[in-house]
Amino acid sequence: MDIWARWNKQTRKCHYDLCFALHGLARGPIERGDPVIIGRSKKLTAAGMRTFNYAWHPDCWLAQAMDHLTSIPESERVSPRGRRPVAANLEVRKRRVSLLQKRASLNHRQVKAALAGDAVRVLALEAEKQSLIPLILETGPLPKRWRVE
Numbered sequence: 001m002d003i004w005a006r007w008n009k010q011t012r013k014c015h016y017d018l019c020f021a022l023h024g025l026a027r028g029p030i031e032r033g034d035p036v037i038i039g040r041s042k043k044l045t046a047a048g049m050r051t052f053n054y055a056w057h058p059d060c061w062l063a064q065a066m067d068h069l070t071s072i073p074e075s076e077r078v079s080p081r082g083r084r085p086v087a088a089n090l091e092v093r094k095r096r097v098s099l100l101q102k103r104a105s106l107n108h109r110q111v112k113a114a115l116a117g118d119a120v121r122v123l124a125l126e127a128e129k130q131s132l133i134p135l136i137l138e139t140g141p142l143p144k145r146w147r148v149e
Contacts (some may be wrong), residue, residue, distance in 0.1 A: 005084035086140035
């Protein structure tokens with residue numbers, strides 16, 4: 001939905017359901033020359049693309065936004081930043097990082113052996129990488145890049 005503010009060019013009805021309760025009888029439709037918040041959404045229907053326009057008093061739009069924000073439970077309002085840790089235990093996390101570093105080292109040595117043309121060494125390093133899979137599964141889920149297809 002696109003939303004913008006402007007001065008109203010025509011008389012409109014406010015699309016906030018509780019506008020009457022918020023302003024009472026004194027606040028009627030949005031008159032010409034009043035500030036207005038305009039919203040436009042497009043929906044695909046069987047007849048094709050339809051455009052719907054909405055208009056709100058600025059304070060009704062803000063009240064509607066606050067109603068929506070207060071409907072979200074407090075536990076879900078602010079999510080923690082960054083990745084979620086796979087393992088909660090510090091020892092398990094250290095072991096997992098150590099295994100990830102070991103595989104990165106094996107990858108690097110494997111590339112160097114491949115560039116040198118040592119196919120036997122490449123296969124030996126690949127077998128060693130595959131032996132790390134059961135160990136990493138003990139510490140949590142298998143990373144996507146570790147999957148063998």
